[in-house]
Amino acid sequence: MTTANTETAGIEQLRTRVAEQLERARARSIALTDAVDDDDLVRQHSKLMSPLVWDLAHVGNQEELWLVRDVGGREPVRCDIDNLYDAFQHARADRPALPLLPPAEARRYVREVRDKVLDVLERSPLEGRRLEAGGFAFGMIVQHEQQHDETMLATHQLRAGAPVLHAPPPPPGRPLPAAEVLIPAASFAMGTSIDAWALDNERPAHEVFVDAFFIDTAPVTNAAYAAFIEAGGYDDPRWWSERGWAYRQHANLSAPRFWLRAADGWLRRRFGVVEPIPPDEPVVHVCFHEAQAYAAWAGRRLPTEPEWEKAARFDPATGRSRRYPWGDEDPGPEHANLGQRHLSPAPVGAYPAGASPAGVHQLVGDVWEWLDSDFHGYPGFEPFPYREYSEAFFGGDYKMLRGGSFGTDPVAGRATFRNWDHPIRRQIFAGFRCARDASPEELA
Ligand SMILES: [Fe+2]
Numbered sequence: 001m002t003t004a005n006t007e008t009a010g011i012e013q014l015r016t017r018v019a020e021q022l023e024r025a026r027a028r029s030i031a032l033t034d035a036v037d038d039d040d041l042v043r044q045h046s047k048l049m050s051p052l053v054w055d056l057a058h059v060g061n062q063e064e065l066w067l068v069r070d071v072g073g074r075e076p077v078r079c080d081i082d083n084l085y086d087a088f089q090h091a092r093a094d095r096p097a098l099p100l101l102p103p104a105e106a107r108r109y110v111r112e113v114r115d116k117v118l119d120v121l122e123r124s125p126l127e128g129r130r131l132e133a134g135g136f137a138f139g140m141i142v143q144h145e146q147q148h149d150e151t152m153l154a155t156h157q158l159r160a161g162a163p164v165l166h167a168p169p170p171p172p173g174r175p176l177p178a179a180e181v182l183i184p185a186a187s188f189a190m191g192t193s194i195d196a197w198a199l200d201n202e203r204p205a206h207e208v209f210v211d212a213f214f215i216d217t218a219p220v221t222n223a224a225y226a227a228f229i230e231a232g233g234y235d236d237p238r239w240w241s242e243r244g245w246a247y248r249q250h251a252n253l254s255a256p257r258f259w260l261r262a263a264d265g266w267l268r269r270r271f272g273v274v275e276p277i278p279p280d281e282p283v284v285h286v287c288f289h290e291a292q293a294y295a296a297w298a299g300r301r302l303p304t305e306p307e308w309e310k311a312a313r314f315d316p317a318t319g320r321s322r323r324y325p326w327g328d329e330d331p332g333p334e335h336a337n338l339g340q341r342h343l344s345p346a347p348v349g350a351y352p353a354g355a356s357p358a359g360v361h362q363l364v365g366d367v368w369e370w371l372d373s374d375f376h377g378y379p380g381f382e383p384f385p386y387r388e389y390s391e392a393f394f395g396g397d398y399k400m401l402r403g404g405s406f407g408t409d410p411v412a413g414r415a416t417f418r419n420w421d422h423p424i425r426r427q428i429f430a431g432f433r434c435a436r437d438a439s440p441e442e443l444a
Helices: 004-033 037-041 052-071 092-099 103-124 133-156 222-230 244-251 287-295 304-313
Strands: 180-183 187-188 206-208 213-216 259-262 265-270 273-276 368-370 399-402 418-421 435-437
Touching: 004 052, 004 103, 004 133, 037 103, 052 103, 052 133, 103 206, 133 287, 180 304, 187 304, 206 273, 213 304, 222 265, 244 287, 287 368, 304 399
Parallel strands: none
Antiparallel strands: 180 213, 187 206, 213 435, 259 265, 265 273, 368 399, 399 418
8 A cells, every 4th residue: 555545544444433432422321311211311419410411412512512613614503502511601500400401302412413523524634633633623522421421420329219220240359469569760751742632631741750659559448448437537637637627527527428337337329229348349439538538547648640640651661651551552341440331340459451560450440549639731731622621720629530430431541641620529430549658778
């Protein structure tokens, strides 16, 4: 083949991949919204969340704005609803009171937008203009829909009533050879300048020096967290930051969200099922303050964002940073618990093929990991394609979360992906692992 032919074949491959990813995201949105009746779709299951029908039409509206109008240069499908579905105009708590599209109309709307987008995709060169090069705008919209699908999954977790979602259990765990590993001091390339679908906040790649530290080979488990509770961790201000303790008092925290005290131990409610807590699974539904208090009680601390990313991506053999802990290839079912394939985190040791070169497991998938870092742009940050995507959140009251959860799709599961949330949030699928400084004796 000539170079021109090879390039055309590459573009056609990309077009097929984009179409598949759009289809996969939509199948998930439909499954999450078809699982409940119209009454449940328009209801607010928690003040923290939008009604599911808002998420659905918002996904369609963003797709219309970016792909139909901007990339496609087409006439609006419905410009009368832009304001309703603008996340910056209406707080989640206020969304149920808006004159939202009823379920049947919302479904019709997202279908109509999608039909036009598939036509735009056929005609887009997928190169040239920055928004279209490498299919970026399509990738951004796919990731956006998948992120809302994870949000809708969290709404399902908050919903009262009988279970409506079903999935096989995750693979079994197995013991790990070590509880923690040393990551030696060295600089590494953090972020990316080459991943076509990476978002503005992951860019550009830049060298960061990270001092030697120890990091847990697995996220903190339910059993370990229960020991913190039994030891009176929630009643001892010594372990909490001042702010964390104030919040613990204010919200009367005494265990992870969805845990229930039973006569002989703990139960949890998970997507409508009440069950004993699996001891070996990563703890989930704790806020940053709880994670930080546990770490202090355990004589440790939370990792920083550069520490986490170095543990997840740095390959000491080559000196380069990988896309994922296991290498550059996209996540398969053997690598990580992603994509709502299972409806819970997997027990520790369930993904040996997903470990990093240093032997750190389950960095990607299972639970988002709270980190002791605030949200800022990397040196050389440029907002793209709009300021509100990331920059509007820099310096706000957020803590970083990394690695995705069992509810995160692989398309947003790369190890450079950055998530952030308020330090008091517990409805998200977040847990944590611990780290500690390496002492001079340990390094000698
Ligand atoms: Fe959104």
